[in-house]
Amino acid sequence: MIAVVLAGGKGLRLWPESRQTRPKQLCKFVNGKSMLDHTIDRLMTAGSSRVIIITNDSLLPGINELVQQRSDKEKIEILSEPEGKNTAPAVGLVLTRYYGEGEDEILGFFPADHHVLDTEAFIDSVQRACMAAQNGHLATIGISPSRPETGYGYIEKTKWEIGEIPGVFSVNSFCEKPDPETANSYLASGSHMWNAGIYISQAKTLCDQFKTHLPEIYEKLILGFDKYIDSYPLLPEISLDYGVAEKSDSMAVVPANFGWCDLGNWNALAEIYLPDLKNNVCNGNDVLLIDSNNCIIKQTEKTIVLFGVDNLLLVESEDLVLVADRNRAQDIREIVEFLQEKKRFDLL
Template sequence: MKIVPVILCGGSGTRLWPMSRGGYPKQYLKLTGELTLVQQTARRLHDVEHVAAPIVVTNNEQRFLVAEQLRQIGVQPSAIVLEPAGRNTAPAIAVAAQLATRDGQDALLLVLPSDHVILNERVYAELVQAASAVAADGHLVTFGIEPTSAHTGYGYIRAGAALSSQSGAHAVDAFVEKPDAQTAERFLSDGGYYWNSGMFMLKASTYLAELTRHAPDIAETSALALDDAKCDNDFIRLDASAFMRCPNVSVDYAVMEKTDRAAVIAAADLGWNDIGSWSALAEIADTDDAGNAVIGDVLAEGVTNSYVRAEHRMVAAIGLDNVVIVETADAVLVAHRDRAQDVKKIVERLNASGRHESVTHRRVVRPWGSYEGIDQGDRFQVKRIVVNPAAQLSLQMHHHRAEHWIVVKGTAIVTNGDNEIILSENQSTYIPLGVTHRLRNPGRIPLELIEVQSGSYLGEDDIVRFEDTYGRVGNN
């Protein structure tokens, strides 16, 4: 039976702020190597037998991010499903199960969060194969992690009777909410308790049957959302009216805690980490003799047991112990490692005050490339724009601003009203307010230019699109 990976790409971007943001959560970041976390999730499937192309579940805002990052590593998903709103894991898996069985054949779903780290990929492949045999027998398998500490940030699974001496799987006796420290210590000493990783192996037909039995409203509304979905280039847009009626419920709560088919299979040396905080990331980072994990241009003097990361500028730290320092282009986090979980409180305050730093970086990724704010003042702002080879922006106009474009690298084809001109390095053009325009890169190298905007209003919502390669219309 084929194994269909289901990669879940949600996330609010709060736990690893300021690198992770609402519009750019942690799965799209290179936190532990040369690949982003979602790329690592897809790449480690290469060693698993009988694996089909993955189904990716994400949202409208992140669709081009995940598509481009998978393209970079040569992974072509069988589908990229766009949720109109987050409804947790039970509906997302239901849609994937229905999609995977549309050809009339059953499938095993390997459900994977896109933002976890797994260091031992050989053990991972062996664990997936063992879980597939258990799931093929009609069990809903969750992957448990052998605890290495009395962690209070994870839910736990209590294992029951062994299902098979060969598989290493056990029936699930109970799912346990995140415990207090004393309870976690008892779990560790008693044994038979595992961290709940959020990874699953499920036969699609079994999951749908159990979902219909225990959460029929989710089964019904998710099926309607897929039946009435619209295809948009490489994406499947779920019907919003149906999907919005779906309860916002996790697969654990909707099915796993109620079914008599739940099983757990665990490994002691998987090297798993969900990177739920900067402290968790520091635990798996390489450290120096002083216990410091140092990334980027960092000068540390008398610093111990700390995580210091510089993304854009030099960071100097003196006389500190057990801290986290993370520098980005527009925000810097300084926290005690024991309080790193509280970064979400900072994000809540940013959201409450309407500040953009909780949602976007100074460099904003677009399907055609990126733009980055360099300077701004009263009635002007300056941006650095990068357009990917063979990509183009939408045909558009602005009501409140004019733009000056100066090419600093590559070649640009510019539509400026009724005219089309070619610009090379050190050449420029002026786009008057209200004039329809477009920018295209005809070359094989990225096009880079400096844009100077001037006008009474410079917000990103002052844009009217007439034509767009990427299916965006109006001012969306």
């Protein structure tokens, strides 16, 4: 498998740690390593022959620097989009390399900002997906839900396994982010999984899917890399989920449970770091909590003391401190929009 890491996201909900030139995939939330480094490590351990990182021109310097510091840098290639166009055009960029020749290659597409606790279980899921891909399927990995989550899309599997591959099922439907009542029904059903945005396929299968469902991208990618880049401003801004997966009759899903977390906002730290008895989550070495409950703290240099506060989000970065209601963690991107309006580009 050639692993493709999608690393062009902005991570606005993780401001102020995530910035324009250092988005969340370059931030060091776990064990002093960036999310992108952890992702590359995991994919190399899974046996990837090569890793391709897809990013954009504004992030290229930071990602180049990260790759140059790695001992396996000769196995890593970086492709840069002229502008962010969501995941389907990014996948098309890779397919320009494999249209015609190399169509039997297995390509795996992975977000750069996921946290995985059980690498062995992750590898097993990827291997099952690769077997499905070799049989002509566009395979995805669905995460068995542990709670009625309303912040993720869902995949509904059928009851039937595909062919001779154990633990691989056909897909019944893709489901939008649900309301709380629907999320509870999904959890109880046993057939719904979180959509992790991971896709594994032979290059020729993906090319055929683009030809059928996204002909406006397919017509450009078959012209080759350089002409595809030139046409980038004309490409539709659409995700692989909406553009291909939800319409495809070739989908297969591998239900998985490998301690997965999408680091989408500050509340996700509670899935990486164990909360204390009062449900406080601390990322830092010098935090003192007194009569405080249900708080999230990201500490960098200064000692932080919380006294008599609940439901607080406090993030210390190199140049500012964010204090917010933890219940508004999903809305942090509104701060970024406010700063843009005020032209405080120094804080972005």
